[in-house]
C-alpha cells in the first residue's frame with residue numbers, strides 16, 4: 719500500500735519513498751540486555767519521574783545506536799505535549815548538523831488531561847523518532863518518509879524490545895492508560 723501523499727512527491731522523493739517502503743525489519747543484534755530497561759521505563763512512567771524517564775530513554779537509545787553502529791543522538795523528555803487545532807505533538811526528531819548530534823524530543827504528559835502518556839504509546843513514539851534517525855544514518859536515505867515500511871520497522875523494534883510473552887508490562891501499561 720502506498721500512502722496518498724506519494725502522488726505529490728517529486729521523482730527523486732518517490733524513489734526515496736520506495737526504498738523506505740521496501741525495508742520492513744530492523745534486526746537488533748543482542749537486544750536481550752536492553753529489555754530490563756523497558757521494565758524500568760514502565761515504573762518510571764508510573765512514578766511520573768521525568769528525569770528517570772529521560773535517563774532510561776537515553777540508555778535505550780544509546781544501546782540501539784551502539785548495536786546498529788550509527789551516530790549517537792540526544793534525547794529530551796519534556797512535560798506536557800504541545801498542542802493546537804491539529805492535535806498533540808507526541809515526539810519530534812531533529813536532524814543533527816555538523817558536530818551537533820540529532821535530537822529526539824518526547825513529551826511525558828498528554829496535552830488534554832495532562833496525564834502521563836501510556837507506556838506503550840511512549841515507547842512507540844521513542845522508536846518512531848528513532849526510525850527517522852535510522853532512515854538518515856543506517857539506510858542513508860536523503861529524506862525520511864512515513865511509509866508502510868517505516869511503520870513496520872517501528873513495530874519490528876517494538877516487538878524485539880517487548881516480546882509478547884512479557885505480559886507483566888501489559889498489565890502495568892493498562893493501569894497507566896487512563
Ligand SMILES: [Zn+2]
Pocket residue numbers: 846847850864
Ligand atoms: Zn515521524
